[in-house]
Amino acid sequence: MEALFINPSLSGLNLPPKLHPTTPPSLSLTSHLRFRPPNLSVSAAASTLENQPQPQSESDPPQFSNYNEYETYGEVKTIIGSSALQDGAGMEYLIEWEDDHAPMWVPGNLIAADVVAEYENPWWVASKKADDRALKEIIDSADGRDVDAVDGDGRTALLFVAGLGSESCVKVLVDAGADVNHRDNVGGLTALHMAAGYVRPGVAKLLVEFGADPEAGDDRGRTPLDLAREVLNATPNGNPVQFARRLGLESVIKNLEGAIFEYAEVQEIMEKRGKGNNLEYLVKWKDGGDNEWIKAPLIAEELIKDFEDGLEYAVAECVIGKRDGEEGKMDYLVKWTDLEEATWEPKENVDPELIKAFESSGNDGVGVNVTTTSLSGNETG
Numbered sequence: 288m289e290a291l292f293i294n295p296s297l298s299g300l301n302l303p304p305k306l307h308p309t310t311p312p313s314l315s316l317t318s319h320l321r322f323r324p325p326n327l328s329v330s331a332a333a334s335t336l337e338n339q340p341q342p343q344s345e346s347d348p349p350q351f352s353n354y355n356e357y358e359t360y361g362e363v364k365t366i367i368g369s370s371a372l373q374d375g376a377g378m379e380y381l382i383e384w385e386d387d388h389a390p391m392w393v394p395g396n397l398i399a400a401d402v403v404a405e406y407e408n409p410w411w412v413a414s415k416k417a418d419d420r421a422l423k424e425i426i427d428s429a430d431g432r433d434v435d436a437v438d439g440d441g442r443t444a445l446l447f448v449a450g451l452g453s454e455s456c457v458k459v460l461v462d463a464g465a466d467v468n469h470r471d472n473v474g475g476l477t478a479l480h481m482a483a484g485y486v487r488p489g490v491a492k493l494l495v496e497f498g499a500d501p502e503a504g505d506d507r508g509r510t511p512l513d514l515a516r517e518v519l520n521a522t523p524n525g526n527p528v529q530f531a532r533r534l535g536l537e538s539v540i541k542n543l544e545g546a547i548f549e550y551a552e553v554q555e556i557m558e559k560r561g562k563g564n565n566l567e568y569l570v571k572w573k574d575g576g577d578n579e580w581i582k583a584p585l586i587a588e589e590l591i592k593d594f595e596d597g598l599e600y601a602v603a604e605c606v607i608g609k610r611d612g613e614e615g616k617m618d619y620l621v622k623w624t625d626l627e628e629a630t631w632e633p634k635e636n637v638d639p640e641l642i643k644a645f646e647s648s649g650n651d652g653v654g655v656n657v658t659t660t661s662l663s664g665n666e667t668g
Contacts, residue, residue, distance in 0.1 A: 362385040362386070363383075363384065363385070364383045364385045365383050366383070366403070366405075366431075367381050367382075368381030368392075368431025368433075369431065369432050369433045369436055370433045371436055371437045371443075374441075374472075375441030375469070375471065376472075377395055377437070378394075378395040378403075378437060380393055380395055380398060406430075407436070410432065410436065410444065411438065413444075414447045415451075417448050417451040417452075417456050418456075419453060422444065422459050422460065423459050434465045435464075435465055435466050437472075440471055440472055440473045441470075441471045441472030442473075443465065443471075443478075444460055445460045445461070445465045445467065445478045446469070446477070446481050447481075448460065448490075449479070449482045449485075449490050449494065450481035450482070450485045451485075452482075453490070454489050457490055457493055467499040468498075468499060468500050470503070474505050474506050475504070475505040477499065477500070477503050478494055478499060479491060479494050479495070479500070479501060479503065480505055482494060483512070483514045483515040483539050484515070486515075486518070486532055486535040487535075487539070488535055488538035488539045488542060491511070491539045491543060492542045495546040501546040502547060511543055512543040515539045516540060519533065519536040519537070519540065544585065548585060553571070553572065553573070553586060553590055554570075554571045554572060554602065556569070556570055556571075556586070556590055556591065557570065557571055560580070566583040567582050568580070568581055568586055568591065602623065602624045603621045603622070603623055603624070603637070603638060603641055604623060604624045605621075605622050605641060605645070606619045606641045606644070607629060608629075612631075612634075613633075617633075617634050618631045618634070619632055619642060619645070620632075
């Protein structure tokens with residue numbers, strides 16, 4: 288994947304072909320797995336784990352800060368729940384004991400690795416294989432699993448399946464409550480960054496629909512749109528092998544631009560500044576919004592051409608007449624909001640809505656509200 292070479296923070300995801308961890312053999316949790324917390328005082332334990340959620344009521348499982356250093360805990364029976372710590376700093380698990388001790392939340396680093404592996408491996412294997420059916424089965428099993436469980440780098444299953452391009456897995460995870468804006472602890476990447484960097488336009492579009500923030504910056508301040516543009520600039524142009532990749536990136540960029548920018552009709556281009564990739568135009572909006580400097584790629588090419596050709600702009604109020612024009616085409620007599628005299632304009636220069644209103648009025652010149660129908664980009668006669 289070319290994206291890995293220009294985005295080092297993406298490379299730790301171990302996407303295909305290196306995505307198949309080996310599931311260890313089934314473990315017996317009831318033999319020789321005794322949990323003995325380190326010799327911490329109650330106050331020290333509470334300080335170390337100050338970010339853990341506290342019980343909401345007497346019926347909630349106790350936290351590790353409630354540990355009694357003089358009490359020996361028996362054998363682990365099973366893990367019956369999981370929860371990501373604040374800021375994706377790690378995991379804690381709800382432990383069910385073989386003896387009569389009440390279930391307790393325990394940090395993952397204090398639990399035997401094989402116990403954690405038996406609980407977690409099916410989840411991460413399903414995520415890294417983008418197996419939507421397996422993910423759904425695990426979620427539906429109601430095993431107390433946190434759908435935003437994190438790996439050692441603070442990445443969730445959603446980040447993996449987004450990078451792999453699985454729309455079905457994204458739907459399964461989001462339907463189960465996955466955080467679409469979770470950031471990992473390596474580069475501050477979100478699932479939308481993964482979709483952009485690994486050229487997954489369908490997933491990018493889906494994540495935006497699910498509420499992913501297209502303007503969320505990573506640790507370097509790059510938005511998913513910035514990342515997609517960066518990858519596109521590094522992808523060779525004119526290389527047939529890269530053609531599909533460039534198309535995919537352009538689709539990702541279009542989706543993200545559509546999510547970030549509220550498109551409105553340009554009434555007039557007023558000025559320009561900058562060169563190359565920094566070229567932008569000062570535009571006047573039809574809806575009366577404040578004039579804005581907009582990057583050239585976001586403005587219709589014909590409007591830019593008209594501006595560069597020195598064509599003038601005016602706003603039409605209504606069509607008040609028509610006649611046969613050249614080459615059998617129709618001309619329309621347009622009344623302007625800022626000109627005293629009406630002018631004859633070829634059909635292609637007249638807003639179709641104005642023509643429609645004129646035709647439906649029985650050619651009597653009934654006007655149309657200028658706030659809803661206007662003509663932009665015309666050369667005045």
